[in-house]
Amino acid sequence: MKPIRFHAWLGFAALMLTPTLVSATTFDVYGAGARGTAMSAQTATPEGAYAVYYNPGALSQSETGVTVGIIATALNAEILLAPRPNGYDVPNLGSDTPTLPSDETINSRSNTTEFDPNFGLVVGGVTSFGIENFRVGMLIFLPTANAFSLTTHHANEQERIFSNQLEFEFIDEATQRLDIEAAISYQVLPWLSFGVGGTYIPGTNLVTNVFLPDPADQGNVVTNADIQTASDWGLLAGTMVTLPHNINLGLSYRGPLEFRVKGENRLQLKGLDVNEDRPVQTIDWAPTSNPGIAALGVSWGVGDFIISGDAKYTFWSAYRGTQNESTDFNNTLSGNLGLEYIYSDASRIRFGTGFTPSPVPEQTGRTNYVDNDRFSLSTGSGHKFVVAQVPFEVAWYMQVQFLLSNIVEKSQSDSHPDCNGAGNDLVCDEVPDDLVNPSTGQPYVEGQGLQTGNPGFPGYSSGGWIGSLGIEVTF
Secondary structure, three states, X not given: OOOHHHHHHHHHHHHHHOOOEXXXXXXXXXXXXXXXXXHOOOOOOOOHHHHHHHOHHHHHHOOOEEEEEEEEEEEEEEEEEOOOOOOOOOOOOHHHOOOXXXXXXXXXXXXXXXXXXXXXXXXXXXXXXXXXXXXXXXXXXXXXXXXXXXOOOOOOHXXXXXXXXXXXXXXXXXXXXXXXXXXXXXXXXXXXXXXXXXXXXXXXXXXXXXXXXXXXXXXXXEEEEEEEXXXXXXXXXXXXXXXXXXXXXXXXXXXXXXXXXXXXXXXXXXXXXXXXXXXXXXXEEEEEEXXXXXXXXXXXXXXXXXXXXXXXXXXXXXXXXXXOOEOOOOOEEEEEEEEEEEOXXXXXXXXXXXXXXXXXXXXXXXXXXXXXXXXXXXXXXXXXXXXXXXXXXXXXXXXXXEEEEEEEEOOOOOOOXXXXXXXXXXXXXXXXXXXXXXXXXXXXXXXXXXXXXXXXXXXXXXXXEEEEEEEEEEO
């Protein structure tokens, strides 16, 4: 008996309890706010509520006010699978087949080429509570499309049992997650400010008690659930130093943050001795695993220009896949440059560029973590108005990120380990060569060599572009 379908009960409960549980935020991928996205580099020059995200230390120097914005993102990206030669499918050996035969796979191996646009609402605010040199800020991103989604996937041959496709690890649904951030900041000296805050994300623990009156009929079940919610906060911290000649230095840190879905399916079967241990299925998913990030920035105001630059170090080595598996990703160093031109007292024009290297190592083995180096270009502007004696600013931005083409070829080897073995990094053999046919007493002829349904075998390519467009009003 294989009552694996009860995983769906846990997934359904988590789906109902938690919003948009995936691997990053829109801010992480595209930037936060009109000015921040248009200029790219903001650690040393953030303004308003977006200082909560970029550098809480700069919050104390921000004007009080409220910001409301909308953002739309689009993906024109693709993952194209290399044709698979004949002879690698998993044969159907009846009950002796160690895994699902290829002819019983529900979905055909296919490319990943279609992505829906995503939309979101951003709300932020800054207040001083009447205290000089003190600020409190809050920033919220609320996705309006796919607002309740939970997505996990396998990065190896097991994914052929489900979608039989590959997924981008950090874009698409990875940008649709509720993001709530808050921080406080104080200017301790005319040239020095500090800030600290946190990013909130919920969690879920669930125990499902399942009774099967007839183990042969797994569609007939009786269930109860014990649901417990949990919370996780990621640290936000930063400092801002103001130097002579209109030079600012900023240093910020975003702590790691993880959403976990943990639980058990405890099975009770009719006819099972009450003194025997009940079968237990354990679930431990990590749909969101945000790494820690340290950023150093500098800005320089010269004439009618503000020039900014950022260096960001991301601790990807601690990243967990959606099945809560270790990934062995590489820590990365990325860079951004920004320019703001003060066209007039009421108008500013902005440009930005940046390069973000992928943390994913060469995927020549068993896993298929898909990601690309990204090069970005962005622009935008801000314009101040006064209507009925109420001052406000309208700002817009547009950004395009090019996914630099990546081609993966799986390593070929005369010897492939058994997929059930521990610690194997090579494309593995789903039907071991020494699997014996009980009728002949000899190893199966069909089991010799490599049999794999791994969607990424024998290789794939990825590339394209992603983009964002938004507008906001600040009062």
